[in-house]
Amino acid sequence: MNSVYIIGIGLIGGSFALDIRKQYPNATIYGVDHNESHLDEALALNLIDEKAELSDLQNADLVILSIPVDAASEKLSTILDVVSDNTLVMDVGSTKLPVCKSVDNHPKRRNFLATHPIAGTEFSGPKAAIANLYQHKTLIICEVEKTAFKLQERALKLFSDLGMRIRYMNPEAHDKHIAYVSHLSHISSFMLGKTVIEKEKNERDIFDMAGSGFASTVRLAKSSPAMWTPIFKQNKENVIETLEEYIHNLTHFKAMMEQDDFEAIFDEMQNTNHIKDILNGIK
């Protein structure tokens, strides 16, 4: 890989840049971003070697599309129009059905690989990029059979070099399940933050009472609205379903409290304790 273009050089794209530079020292890494100051930061941080434009992609070996999911679905077609037959284009968004659908009938569909690395932090922008972010993390690949063999091979070598473990799914299943294990967590965290901020807005020193448990539970409420709004929009049906079930469970918990049924509350918590086993292995 000599020529790598990263479109959207924030946390996710920038972290790919760091690891690709390490694994492929001969590669030139180009950054494309509509945010000029992010490009300057990315240069200063040595994430990228040069700034570039979408029109420069002709000779790319690899294009990583790491921009909000609505923009990715919009731009992917145009990107495929530009690239050569030998270019691998991958997206890394948190929804997979819309982006796959957007190029389903594109003549260069075989140049595209739909992926979702389960990695990140609540921060964003080039300064949030982290070396080895992807090591030992899951990468979900959708519709692998629609990507050209030689480009599948190039992609799998990259993911292996970065230390990722691969899981194959169809985009419908991905979007349905990720709503539960990721998108719902973000909403629960944002709404927890909102509830506490609203209540306590006139009593700032109350936050001295908050400990590491609260910090952990609302951590995701620091996440970027520009990234998350399009995710909720694209995965609307699935996310609404998770919210309905979550609200139902909370309402049931409240009813048990109102009925003084603390035995049932004990059981409820005990039954959920085995989340321990499930979390083993998630860092």
Added chain:
Amino acid sequence: MNSVYIIGIGLIGGSFALDIRKQYPNATIYGVDHNESHLDEALALNLIDEKAELSDLQNADLVILSIPVDAASEKLSTILDVVSDNTLVMDVGSTKLPVCKSVDNHPKRRNFLATHPIAGTEFSGPKAAIANLYQHKTLIICEVEKTAFKLQERALKLFSDLGMRIRYMNPEAHDKHIAYVSHLSHISSFMLGKTVIEKEKNERDIFDMAGSGFASTVRLAKSSPAMWTPIFKQNKENVIETLEEYIHNLTHFKAMMEQDDFEAIFDEMQNTNHIKDILNGIK
């Protein structure tokens, strides 16, 4: 301090034992626990020097009552009956009004100090004890004026030796605000865990899709039901109020999604982003 009794030698009591042993090397630390195997573990881990009984408290300089809040409210009176005039008895529970009320008219009320260290993890039992757990953590003290001066002084020296920062509140305010910044987080986390486990019970490998965000948000769902059920019971009114507001906010978020009002969703998340500033300083 020569003689320290810790009643309930788990995460909280055990962590006090570790730090007291370091700061007061001449003190003998006694463990009292209805769970005999916890006492044996605490001995093996060198948290305590000797096992003891409630009836041995006569000569204690310090008694730390670190058992579930319902048991603490029940037993505190009996403990005060036994101790000498020179004994400081402190509880460390996550609710303060019931324990304060339980001894309001006790002839030895001035031997008691009501505290709540904002420290801990989702684990429990003697093996969960951690050295320096309390360093730089907030300790809330309630009704300090009801404790004898010389015992206040002893307590404040201890907290200072352990590196804690002190905040004084009345028990009503403590219980109201802690419902928001701690108790609600636990319920949101337990119900998130429940929602995901229920949905995904037949698809275990879906949890390969869960990342650090999910892990962070459901971490508290590993907490001990034996500890948390009595907290919810004792703080029922306040917790129900927080749940109502949380459910209201989630329902509103769902309605905005149903109405495709993603601008409002963006604003909602952006307004909550300043939780960043609030969390600064919470480890």
